[in-house]
Amino acid sequence: MEVSQVRYFLALCHTLNFTRAAEICNVSQPALSRAIQRLEAELGGALIYRERNLTQLTDLGRTMRPHLEAMVVAAEAAQAVARSRHTEEHALLRIGLGPAVSSARIASAIGSVTRRNAHLIVQFDEGSTASLAEAMLADRLDCALVPDQTDLPERLHRWPLYGENCMVVLPAEHRLAAKAVIAVDDLVGETLLIGDRCGDFAERLILACGEKLNGQRFGGSWPQMLDLVTAKVGLALLPEGLVAGRALAFRPLAEPDLGRTIVIAMVAGRPQSDAVLNFVKLCRAASFA
Amino acid sequence: MPELGDHLAAQRAQQAQEVRAAYEAMIRELAERDFEDEILPVGARFPDAVLPSAEGGLVALAELRASGPLIVTFFRGEWCPYCRLTLDALAAAQPGFEAAGAHLVAITPETGGLALEARRKHHARFEILSDVDCGLGLACGVIFRTPEVYRSLLLRFGTDLAKRHGNDAWFLPIPCTFVVDAAGVVRWRFASLDFTTRAEPDDVMAALAALRTT
Numbered sequence: 001m002e003v004s005q006v007r008y009f010l011a012l013c014h015t016l017n018f019t020r021a022a023e024i025c026n027v028s029q030p031a032l033s034r035a036i037q038r039l040e041a042e043l044g045g046a047l048i049y050r051e052r053n054l055t056q057l058t059d060l061g062r063t064m065r066p067h068l069e070a071m072v073v074a075a076e077a078a079q080a081v082a083r084s085r086h087t088e089e090h091a092l093l094r095i096g097l098g099p100a101v102s103s104a105r106i107a108s109a110i111g112s113v114t115r116r117n118a119h120l121i122v123q124f125d126e127g128s129t130a131s132l133a134e135a136m137l138a139d140r141l142d143c144a145l146v147p148d149q150t151d152l153p154e155r156l157h158r159w160p161l162y163g164e165n166c167m168v169v170l171p172a173e174h175r176l177a178a179k180a181v182i183a184v185d186d187l188v189g190e191t192l193l194i195g196d197r198c199g200d201f202a203e204r205l206i207l208a209c210g211e212k213l214n215g216q217r218f219g220g221s222w223p224q225m226l227d228l229v230t231a232k233v234g235l236a237l238l239p240e241g242l243v244a245g246r247a248l249a250f251r252p253l254a255e256p257d258l259g260r261t262i263v264i265a266m267v268a269g270r271p272q273s274d275a276v277l278n279f280v281k282l283c284r285a286a287s288f289a
Numbered sequence: 290m291p292e293l294g295d296h297l298a299a300q301r302a303q304q305a306q307e308v309r310a311a312y313e314a315m316i317r318e319l320a321e322r323d324f325e326d327e328i329l330p331v332g333a334r335f336p337d338a339v340l341p342s343a344e345g346g347l348v349a350l351a352e353l354r355a356s357g358p359l360i361v362t363f364f365r366g367e368w369c370p371y372c373r374l375t376l377d378a379l380a381a382a383q384p385g386f387e388a389a390g391a392h393l394v395a396i397t398p399e400t401g402g403l404a405l406e407a408r409r410k411h412h413a414r415f416e417i418l419s420d421v422d423c424g425l426g427l428a429c430g431v432i433f434r435t436p437e438v439y440r441s442l443l444l445r446f447g448t449d450l451a452k453r454h455g456n457d458a459w460f461l462p463i464p465c466t467f468v469v470d471a472a473g474v475v476r477w478r479f480a481s482l483d484f485t486t487r488a489e490p491d492d493v494m495a496a497l498a499a500l501r502t503t
Contacts, residue, residue: 001432001460002327041322043434067422067458071432074424078338112347116339159455278339278347284455285341285419287402 003079005039006072008032009047013065016055066157069269077277091275094123096132096144100199100222101262104243105162106145109282113275120275126221128197136267142276143266145283147199158263159280162288164239166201166258167250169229176235177249184255188212191234197221201237201258208256293378293489300370301485311439312484319433319463319482327430328465328480335361335469338425340396340418343404348394348416351473357390358476358500359469360493363420363431363462365484366399367407368448375464375487376411382490383414389497391468396420398462400455423460431462431480464488468496476500 047061337351393415451457466488468477477496479488
């Protein structure tokens with residue numbers, strides 16, 4: 001497979017017109033057609049329906065398109081390093097963090113990127129998954145770590161990074177802290193804090209287990225939730241791996257399984273700076289275990 | 290000391306008939322498509338990629354080659370027995386490469402911490418870099434899509450490349466080793482469509498020696 005073949009195919013996806021795709025790529029139409037044929041042989045089937053008045057992607061073409069887009073972006077980054085090193089003096093890396101997604105797990109990846117670019121400005125933005133998706137589409141964010149949801153817009157590429165279990169957070173001296181694992185029945189009579197930006201662990205538990213649990217709502221994110229647990233206002237349900245550094249205990253919840261998968265998402269097909277591309281690659285290459 | 294080729298041949302002899310048939314068909318198909326014409330030739334400029342290292346850093350190939358010849362080898366992954374033998378042979382040959390002032394980097398499409406796992410298992414002192422989405426591999430012309438038959442065979446043996454690569458494109462590199470000089474030019478190359486044959490470390494050493502005398 002060659003970079004030019006992939007580039008021609010992507011131009012064709014965009015235009016659905018052989019003549020215009022050839023113009024964009026600055027090659028003759030027969031050369032473009034030959035390259036597409038070679039790519040089709042390579043990928044094991046037709047990518048394009050060629051009908052008289054209609055050029056359309058086949059199922060295989062549609063399936064391969066996002067992969068080929070990602071691949072050509074990575075290949076172009078590999079070929080363009082020397083150029084961009086000079087043009088990225090004021091680069092930004094704008095990272096969205098979904099509900100109860102901590103920056104602790106990605107901190108070392110950020111360090112690897114800033115070591116290569118001392119001028120880079122890293123910016124975090126917390127928000128709901130929907131608002132972060134909107135910010136990415138509007139180019140106010142480069143990428144975001146969010147819980148995997150089926151309703152993420154199709155224009156966002158997403159890659160799973162890690163899974164995390166649901167933990168019950170309680171004061172270290174609480175009677176339940178003596179237990180290794182906490183069952184739903186242990187929580188009867190306790191107050192569960194329901195934060196609006198804390199992941200929806202408590203809501204989902206109350207939904208699953210009915211009315212035997214008491215909830216207390218508040219607007220805030222996980223650091224405030226931890227403060228409230230420390231002050232014995234109630235217990236919290238949060239993902240594992242949050243750094244607390246206070247007199248708090250984290251105990252896994254036995255059932256139901258409220259675990260979630262965190263993905264990294266970014267807009268498909270948008271040109272990105274090397275800092276952004278390298279950050280996403282580092283996250284995908286890393287082990288979060 | 291037995292050569293890597295001997296170990297690979299022994300491994301090949303153990304191969305089940307079904308696996309052999311699938312891989313022979315795959316190699317035949319690549320050969321029919323003139324795949325080798327697309328691979329970066331001797332004399333071409335090697336891309337100055339920046340890739341994630343096994344430990345979570347960023348490694349710039351241009352910085353490595355500035356201080357001595359750079360050996361870049363593409364491998365499929367730790368799941369592949371031929372790659373495992375190759376990584377062991379490279380780890381054993383590493384002192385020789387270092388004595389010649391060369392840097393060795395091994396490139397894999399694997400993600401999710403698998404590069405680190407490979408590095409630990411094979412006691413590799415050289416860098417193992419993740420070519421996420423096969424971008425460097427594409428720029429070098431070494432990437433192909435695994436055919437359906439081979440894909441289902443891998444799945445049956447528990448190797449899910451979609452999971453390992455973090456995308457379900459099922460792209461793999463052919464085994465390829467490049468020796469790149471300080472100016473970033475490919476000075477020697479080993480390429481094979483047959484993933485059961487690899488560059489012999491002694492041949493890489495000879496290429497490094499030839500580089501010094503020119």
